[in-house]
Amino acid sequence: MYQNRISLIGFVGNDAQTKNTQNGTVASFSVATKFSWRTPQGGYDSRTEWHRCTVWGKLAEFAGKLAKGDHVLVEGELRYREYKVDRGSDADNAPITRRSAQIYVSRILKLDRIAKQEEPAPEGDPEEFSTEPSAA
Secondary structure, eight states: OOOOEEEEEEEESSSSSSEEEEEEEEEEEEEEEOOOOOOOOTTTTEEEEEEEEEEHHHHHHTTTTTTTTTTEEEEEEEEEEEEEEEOOOOOTTOEEEEEEEEEEEEEEEEEEEEOOOOEEEOSSSSGGSSOOOOOO
């Protein structure tokens, strides 16, 4: 048995960007999470991690309404992609391969106070909100 699931609680780092493609609507946004620890001197220190999120279909339309600073729970699948970066014009310098992680989101829950919420996330059969573009 295998499982690739990730669950984050954090704050949206930028207004979600949506695009309409031939495979449907896609939205992307970032989520910031924070880790804090106690230092040996008795104080506290922290580190913020940024996570790229991609959403497809009807859930992307909901995600498109997310704004910077919204408190959210995001669940989905962790995916990696590789791409090449050119080192410049020197012929001896081969391109560098880089890896980038992103979350293919299957569920979004706004955690802001109810008074701030304008509308709930779409409900229905989880299969209806596919994390992949449809093969049309």
